[in-house]
Amino acid sequence: MTYIVNDRCINCRYTDCVEVCPVDCFYIGENSVVINPDECIDCGVCEPECPADAIVPDTEMTSELEYWLNINTKYSQEWPNITKKIDPMPDADNFNPTKGYTKDKTQDFNTEGAKDL
Numbered sequence: 001m002t003y004i005v006n007d008r009c010i011n012c013r014y015t016d017c018v019e020v021c022p023v024d025c026f027y028i029g030e031n032s033v034v035i036n037p038d039e040c041i042d043c044g045v046c047e048p049e050c051p052a053d054a055i056v057p058d059t060e061m062t063s064e065l066e067y068w069l070n071i072n073t074k075y076s077q078e079w080p081n082i083t084k085k086i087d088p089m090p091d092a093d094n095f096n097p098t099k100g101y102t103k104d105k106t107q108d109f110n111t112e113g114a115k116d117l
């Protein structure tokens with residue numbers, strides 16, 4: 001089992017999640033983060049930390065969540081590891097679904113690993 005970061009993280013990237021992970025299994029891209037499913041110990045402490053509600057368990061898989069599991073698996077092997085909180089994306093609150101942003105952000109996913117952290 002693992003937890004999965006979905007499209008709600010995109011263009012928000014608050015990084016509150018990375019601070020609390022006991023096994024440091026978050027990896028950072030240009031506009032989101034992912035979890036390495038093989039390293040995640042399923043502790044669940046990151047889930048309530050995300051201001052965008054972007055982290056979900058894999059207990060009730062849907063085709064959409066399967067898509068994001070594959071994204072997490074792939075890019076956690078390519079992107080740099082992150083263990084400390086950094087500033088959110090510049091417009092994070094405007095892209096936050098919990099603050100009223102309603103569009104699916106899947107198309108905005110940036111496949112590049114974060115640079116100049």
Ligand code: SF4
Nearest residue numbers: 021040041043044046
């Ligand atoms: Fe890390 Fe626990 Fe979240 Fe998995 S569930 S990513 S181990 S904090």
Ligand code: F3S
Nearest residue numbers: 009014015016017050
């Ligand atoms: Fe993304 Fe939420 Fe973490 S927005 S960086 S999953 S705190």
